[in-house]
Amino acid sequence: MKKQYIGLMIVVSIILVVVFSFILYNQWPLMTGDKIVLATQPVDPFDPFRGQYMTINYEISRISDVEGFEEGNPIYISLKEDEQGIWRKDDVSKSKPQRGDFIKGEVISIHGNSVRIEYGIEQFFFERHAQLPTRNITVEVSVASSGRAKLSQMLHNGEPIEIEYEKFDIKS
Amino acid sequence: MVNKKQIKQWLKDGTISQAQAKKMLADSSQSQHKEKSNKFIAVVATIGAVLIFIGFAWLIAKNWHQIPNVIKIMILVFATLAAFVSGVLSRQHNHEGIGRSLITLGALLYILSLFLISQIYHLATTTQHYAWLLFFAWPIILITAYLLNSPENLVVSMIVFFPWVILQYYSSISKISFLSEGGTIFSFILIFLSAGALLFGLSTLHNSLKHRFTNIYRFWTVFYFLLIFYILSFQSFLPILSEYSFEGKAFSFFLVLFIILCFFGFILGTLFSVSKTSISLKEIVGFIGVLAILFILILSTKMGAGLMGSCNAKSCYDFKTSTDCVSAPSPLVCEWKVNSCRQISCYNFKTETECSSAPAKLNCNWENNNCMQQRRDSSAYEICRQYNNQKSQCSSQSLCKWTPSYGFLDSSRGLPTSLWLLWIINNFVFIGFIILILWYGQRIGSTKIVNLALFAFILEVITRYIGFWFDFRGYFAFSVLAILGGLLLIFSAWFVPKWRRKLLDETQSSEQQRGFK
Numbered sequence: 001m002k003k004q005y006i007g008l009m010i011v012v013s014i015i016l017v018v019v020f021s022f023i024l025y026n027q028w029p030l031m032t033g034d035k036i037v038l039a040t041q042p043v044d045p046f047d048p049f050r051g052q053y054m055t056i057n058y059e060i061s062r063i064s065d066v067e068g069f070e071e072g073n074p075i076y077i078s079l080k081e082d083e084q085g086i087w088r089k090d091d092v093s094k095s096k097p098q099r100g101d102f103i104k105g106e107v108i109s110i111h112g113n114s115v116r117i118e119y120g121i122e123q124f125f126f127e128r129h130a131q132l133p134t135r136n137i138t139v140e141v142s143v144a145s146s147g148r149a150k151l152s153q154m155l156h157n158g159e160p161i162e163i164e165y166e167k168f169d170i171k172s
Numbered sequence: 173m174v175n176k177k178q179i180k181q182w183l184k185d186g187t188i189s190q191a192q193a194k195k196m197l198a199d200s201s202q203s204q205h206k207e208k209s210n211k212f213i214a215v216v217a218t219i220g221a222v223l224i225f226i227g228f229a230w231l232i233a234k235n236w237h238q239i240p241n242v243i244k245i246m247i248l249v250f251a252t253l254a255a256f257v258s259g260v261l262s263r264q265h266n267h268e269g270i271g272r273s274l275i276t277l278g279a280l281l282y283i284l285s286l287f288l289i290s291q292i293y294h295l296a297t298t299t300q301h302y303a304w305l306l307f308f309a310w311p312i313i314l315i316t317a318y319l320l321n322s323p324e325n326l327v328v329s330m331i332v333f334f335p336w337v338i339l340q341y342y343s344s345i346s347k348i349s350f351l352s353e354g355g356t357i358f359s360f361i362l363i364f365l366s367a368g369a370l371l372f373g374l375s376t377l378h379n380s381l382k383h384r385f386t387n388i389y390r391f392w393t394v395f396y397f398l399l400i401f402y403i404l405s406f407q408s409f410l411p412i413l414s415e416y417s418f419e420g421k422a423f424s425f426f427l428v429l430f431i432i433l434c435f436f437g438f439i440l441g442t443l444f445s446v447s448k449t450s451i452s453l454k455e456i457v458g459f460i461g462v463l464a465i466l467f468i469l470i471l472s473t474k475m476g477a478g479l480m481g482s483c484n485a486k487s488c489y490d491f492k493t494s495t496d497c498v499s500a501p502s503p504l505v506c507e508w509k510v511n512s513c514r515q516i517s518c519y520n521f522k523t524e525t526e527c528s529s530a531p532a533k534l535n536c537n538w539e540n541n542n543c544m545q546q547r548r549d550s551s552a553y554e555i556c557r558q559y560n561n562q563k564s565q566c567s568s569q570s571l572c573k574w575t576p577s578y579g580f581l582d583s584s585r586g587l588p589t590s591l592w593l594l595w596i597i598n599n600f601v602f603i604g605f606i607i608l609i610l611w612y613g614q615r616i617g618s619t620k621i622v623n624l625a626l627f628a629f630i631l632e633v634i635t636r637y638i639g640f641w642f643d644f645r646g647y648f649a650f651s652v653l654a655i656l657g658g659l660l661l662i663f664s665a666w667f668v669p670k671w672r673r674k675l676l677d678e679t680q681s682s683e684q685q686r687g688f689k
Contacts, residue, residue, distance in 0.1 A: 007319035008260045012253055018312055019249055019285055026293035053297070118296065125291045151294045 029150040033142035034101065036079060036087040037155065040137050053125040054132075056139060056151075060089050060103070061122075064114040068094065069107045075117055076147055078102045085158070086138060096147060104147030121151040131164040132156075176200065214269030218324075221277035228281060232288050241292045248288055252281040260320060276324040279313045283332065300343040306336035317385075326388050337363055337430065344426035357409060358416035359427055361400055361470060365463070366434035368396035372459055373441025380448040387618050394609055394621055397462065398628045401602040404469055405632065407639065410591045410598075411480040414473040462605070469598055476591035481576040483559035483566035485552035488515040490573055501571045503533050503552050518543040561588050602632060614678055622675050630668070633660070 039059040060077050069075060078091040079101045087101065096102070105117035121141055126132060133156045140152045154161040176197065183193045228248065239247075259274030286305050295301055310332040317325035341363060345356070375389035403409055416422070442456055488506035490513075491497040497513035500506040505516045518536035520543075521527040527543035530536040535546040552571055559566035566574045587595065606629045613621035637660070640653055 004260050004264065004320065007321070008256060011256055011316045011319050014312060014315060015252060015256075015282055016249075018308060019245075019282075019289070022286065022289055022308065023245070026289065026295070053294070055297075118298070120296050121294065123294045123297055125294055 026150060029144035029148050030142045030152060033144045033150070035140055035142055035152060036081070036101065036103075037085055037138050037140050037158075039086050039088070040139055052128045052130070053123045054134075054154075056122050056124060056137075058119070058122075058139070060105075060117065060119075062114060062116050063089060063092060066092050066115055067113055069110060069115055071107055071109060073107045075105050075107050075115070076102050077105065077117070101143070102147050103141070103143050103149050119149050121149050124151060124154055126163055127165055129166045132161055137161070211269075214272060217270045217273035218276065221273040221280070224277055225280040225284070228284050229287075232284060232291060244288060245285070245292070248281060248285045252278050252285055255281055256316070256320070272322060272324055275316070275320050275322045276328060279316055279322075279325045279328045282312065283309045298343070299339050303336060303339040303343050306332055306339065310336055321384075323385060323388055326385055330388075330392050333367075337367065340426055341424070341430070344424035345422060356422055357403075357413050358470070359422040361403060361413070362427065362431060364396045364400045364403075365466060366431045368393050368400070369438040369463065370434035370441075371396060373438035375441075376445035376455075377441035380445040387616070387620065390616065390618060391620050391624065394612075394624055397466075397605070398609070398624065400466060401598075401605050402628065402631070402635075404466075404598045405595075405602045405635070407587055407592075407595050410473050410587065410595055411476055413470070414475075414477040414480075414591070416474075458608075462608075465601060469594070469601065472594055473591070476588055476594065478576055479563045479588035479590065480561050481563065481566075481574055483556045483562065483569075483572050483574060485556045485571055486573045488513045504571070505531050505534055518545045563588070599632070599636070603629075606632070610675065614675065619676050623672075626668075626672055626675070630664075633664075 040056045060079075063077070066075075073094065076093045076096055077089055078093070078097050079087040080090040081087050081101075090100075091097070096104075103119055105119040107115050108118050109116045121139070124139075132154075136157050138155045138158065140155055141149045142152050143149045156162070179188070179193050179196050179200070182188045183190065188196070228251070255274050255278035259271045259276075259278060261271075262268075262274060263271030286308055290301070290305055310329045313325050313329040313332065316322065317329055338360075341359065345359075371389050371393040375386055375393055378386040378389055404413075446453075446456070486500075486504065488497065488500060488504055491500055491506060492513070494508040494513075497506045497508045500513070506513050507516050508514075516531070516534065518527065518530060518534055521530050521536060522543070524538045524543075527536050527538045530543065536543050537546045538544075556566065556569065556572035559569065559572060563574055563576075566572050606625050609625040609628075610622060613619070613625055637653070637657055641650070
């Protein structure tokens with residue numbers, strides 16, 4: 001009997017540690033990172049495991065005139081804020097920049113001298129059948145000092161996006 | 173527990189008296205009733221657990237934004253922990269079936285918690301991210317299986333392990349480049365083979381420790397090996413498989429590491445087991461024998477490499493010298509002009525006189541002031557097409573040229589003889605392996621393994637039957653196959669349940685003798 005309770009305590013501890021470490025890992029850039037705003041081109045598919053989401057293609061998702069990268073390589077994009085408050089590409093490097101604002105991505109594919117990059121902020125999950133604008137969308141992102149980014153919120157015309165949720169119905 | 177048959181036999185032999193037999197039969201009947209009742213409770217409780225899992229999964233898929241994220245996480249984490257705690261407590265209060273299903277529910281809710289967190293933080297939907305989520309899931313559930321003595325959680329862990337290894341491998345190769353189908357299928361077979369070897373090692377290890385999970389590991393070992401044999405029994409996969417290369421990009425770092433770790437586990441498990449002398453040498457030799465046969469079958473596909481392809485008629489452009497060009501085989505009519513071999517057609521003849529003196533095999537005729545071909549000679553295409561997938565015969569025809577390919581649909585043109593023979597051998601070996609597993613299942617007294625082998629046998633028959641429908645087209649073949657299929661089904665309806673009952677009865681009596689549950 002005692003053995004089962006000890007087992008249970010270990011199981012509960014392991015699950016709590018894994019779940020809260022997972023949460024902390026994802027929360028860290030949101031808690032400690034600098035906020036930047038990126039330009040987007042969204043589309044909206046559905047994931048059977050996690051529901052409705054919007055795939056966000058960023059202005060910095062495809063970058064031209066770069067050489068020496070291979071698929072799977074990390075890539076650092078130095079960013080500079082323009083007069084409209086949007087952060088745009090300033091420079092590209094293989095190693096972590098010593099100063100300035102930058103975001104870390106991974107090279108997914110290479111076409112000639114242009115590369116497609118993923119930053120791990122390409123999805124925005126929202127409630128099924130909810131209504132939200134898809135034009136003039138920008139995304140507020142929190143970037144940790146390592147360059148790892150997390151999506152904070154979606155912006156519409158520079159303001160937090162207003163999502164119209166379907167009215168609650170037991171049949172919904 | 174003894175069965176009625178044994179009691180009657182003992183009574184007949186005079187081993188027990190009439191009164192003893194009566195008492196034993198009554199006890200046996202009571203025990204069977206109790207066991208059935210427990211099984212029923214366990215089944216109902218498991219259905220309940222699955223329904224709760226589906227309910228939570230659906231809520232997550234709905235992305236219910238009316239509930240704050242923190243509350244959602246707390247609900248799911250609390251529900252997960254509550255399921256584990258109530259499961260253990262139920263067991264302590266002798267509600268074994270309900271307790272087990274609640275512990276399994278805890279494992280399932282834990283998987284959902286991970287998916288919910290990934291949704292809340294808008295994590296990527298790439299294969300690598302799914303692989304990570306599953307990697308956070310299966311090892312933890314495996315730990316819960318051992319700590320809480322839950323065979324169901326071990327099964328859940330193994331079910332999650334299967335898509336994890338596939339997704340992780342796929343993710344490791346998709347980063348490199350697009351792969352040839354050959355290399356990929358070969359790698360999948362290697363993954364299943366390695367997983368099967370690891371599970372065999374784990375089953376022998378558990379057997380030597382007299383652990384209750386032994387039969388679960390045995391079941392999954394058999395499952396992986398049946399899966400490999402089933403893949404090899406397909407005609408269409410053999411030419412694709414034959415294109416593997418050990419230098420290919422399909423051999424990613426993950427694959428190599430996975431294979432090494434699996435075989436390390438296999439060696440460790442068997443060595444430990446041998447040191448405890450709980451495993452007979454026969455079993456290890458038998459397993460290595462099956463591994464060797466599989467390797468031979470897989471490597472044998474190489475003899476069909478490059479033999480798949482289409483045999484097409486040459487055109488004049490295929491002749492590179494003037495001598496070859498002018499002596500091009502019939503029905504080609506070629507001429508050497510401006511350093512290249514060109515086709516002569518009726519349109520080359522501009523007057524009626526020229527048209528009438530054109531080579532006879534062109535079939536030219538003067539019509540409406542034009543030299544026209546009367547009928548197109550397609551005999552060259554017909555001659556060559558019959559040598560599709562027959563490289564040497566095609567190459568020996570002066571009129572034909574060989575274009576290699578190994579695509580999935582190409583096999584519909586007929587396999588090269590060597591691969592066709594290998595396909596026949598593979599199917600016989602598969603049937604032989606099923607018989608071996610039936611024997612093994614009976615020997616160790618596992619009804620689940622016997623059922624799995626029977627399922628594989630029925631699947632093999634149905635798959636080959638559907639294959640014949642695809643291979644033999646036409647009204648006659650369809651009608652013959654329909655009649656044969658009908659007869660087979662009627663025969664199976666009579667024979668298979670009877671055969672299965674007999675096998676299970678024999679297995680159960682073996683199970684009782686060995687004391688396995």
